[in-house]
Amino acid sequence: DAEITQSPRHKITETGRQVTLACHQTWNHNNMFWYRQDLGHGLRLIHYSYGVQDTNKGEVSDGYSVSRSNTEDLPLTLESAASSQTSVYFCASSESGRNEQFFGPGTRLTVL
Amino acid sequence: DAKTTQPTSMDCAEGRAANLPCNHSTISGNEYVYWYRQIHSQGPQYIIHGLKNNETNEMASLIITEDRKSSTLILPHATLRDTAVYYCIVRVKGRGSNYKLTFGKGTLLTVNP
Numbered sequence: 001d002a003e004i005t006q007s008p009r010h011k012i013t014e015t016g017r018q019v020t021l022a023c024h025q026t027w028n029h030n031n032m033f034w035y036r037q038d039l040g041h042g043l044r045l046i047h048y049s050y051g052v053q054d055t056n057k058g059e060v061s062d063g064y065s066v067s068r069s070n071t072e073d074l075p076l077t078l079e080s081a082a083s084s085q086t087s088v089y090f091c092a093s094s095e096s097g098r099n100e101q102f103f104g105p106g107t108r109l110t111v112l
Numbered sequence: 113d114a115k116t117t118q119p120t121s122m123d124c125a126e127g128r129a130a131n132l133p134c135n136h137s138t139i140s141g142n143e144y145v146y147w148y149r150q151i152h153s154q155g156p157q158y159i160i161h162g163l164k165n166n167e168t169n170e171m172a173s174l175i176i177t178e179d180r181k182s183s184t185l186i187l188p189h190a191t192l193r194d195t196a197v198y199y200c201i202v203r204v205k206g207r208g209s210n211y212k213l214t215f216g217k218g219t220l221l222t223v224n225p
Contacts, residue, residue, distance in 0.1 A: 033212065042199065043156065043215040058212070090155050094211075099146065099203070101213060103155030 003027075006091050006104040014112055019078040021107050023091030031094040032074040033101065034058075034066060036087040043090065049074055050096075081111045116200045121220040124194075130187040132219055134200030137181040144203045145176060146213065147185045149196040156199065156215070159185065190223045197221075 004025040013019050023032065030051045035043040035058075045058030047066040055066050063085060065077045078085055088108050092101040117135040124130040136145065147159040160167055160174045162183070167174045173186040187194055199218040203211050 031211075035215070042217045045212060045214065048212055059214075092155070099144065099161050099211065100158040101148075101156075103157070106153075106155055 004091060004093055004102055004104040006089075006107050008107060009105065010108045012110045012112065013081050015081060015083060017081050019081050019109065019111075021076045021078075021089055021091075021109070023074050023076065023104060024072055025091075025093040025102075025104075026072065027093060027095065027102070028071055029093035029102075030071065030096045031101075032068070033092040033094075034064070034074065034076045035090045035092065036060065036085075037090060037106075038087050046076065046089075047074075078109075081109075083111050085109065086111045116202055116216055118198075118200050118216065118219045120217070121222070123222050123224055124187075124190045126192060126223055126225050127189055130190040130194065130221055130223070132185040132187075132198050132200075132221060133182065134185070135182045136200070136202050139180050139202050145174065145180075145183050146199075146201040146203055147172070147174065148199045148201065148213075148215070149194075150199070150218070151193075151196040159198075161203075190221075192223050192225065195221060195223045 007022045033048040034046040037043050044060045046064050049055050049068040088106050090106050091104040094101045146161040148156045150156040162174045176183045197218040201213050
């Protein structure tokens with residue numbers, strides 16, 4: 001069955017380190033999204049992509065970057081992790097022209 | 113983007129209908145209403161969406177008022193597994209036919225035995 005996966009599911013890192021969170025979908029969806037979720041907030045959009053080589057900033061993009069070299073993957077990189085980036089990160093994808101976004105299981109990131 | 117307003121929390125008895133309201137008074141004519149839910153520690157799950165007609169699928173029904181300024185998500189026979197945060201979202205239209213969504217804080221629905 002087609003699916004969307006995230007790895008790792010849990011990550012502990014230190015302030016200043018570079019961290020990459022992986023997102024992989026097998027639906028061949030053009031659209032992919034990264035969100036973060038913190039207590040007291042809903043999901044906030046970090047970056048999104050509408051296809052290969054396309055990336056766009058969301059509402060909380062500072063300190064994060066993404067690249068889209070193929071349809072299946074949208075890795076999220078924290079160039080220099082900060083404690084404020086401790087959060088749960090969700091990846092999602094959707095098919096062009098369709099409304100439903102399918103979400104991954106999430107990655108819990110702790111920055112010490 | 114049209115802003116949505118939802119109650120912070122609601123309770124419902126198991127087996128009864130759960131009616132979750134959402135206000136979106138600034139919605140524009142080409143914006144859809146989406147509903148998602150998020151069960152604790154899981155990723156959000158799409159439920160249903162609509163433009164101006166009432167919609168029904170295997171999970172829920174969506175009732176949109178004639179002026180489109182509010183809507184209600186109906187879970188006809190709530191179960192304990194329906195306990196979740198429910199998000200009402202008005203779609204922001206992206207480039208072409210692609211769209212991104214803005215999630216608010218949602219309504220925590222607690223289904224009680």
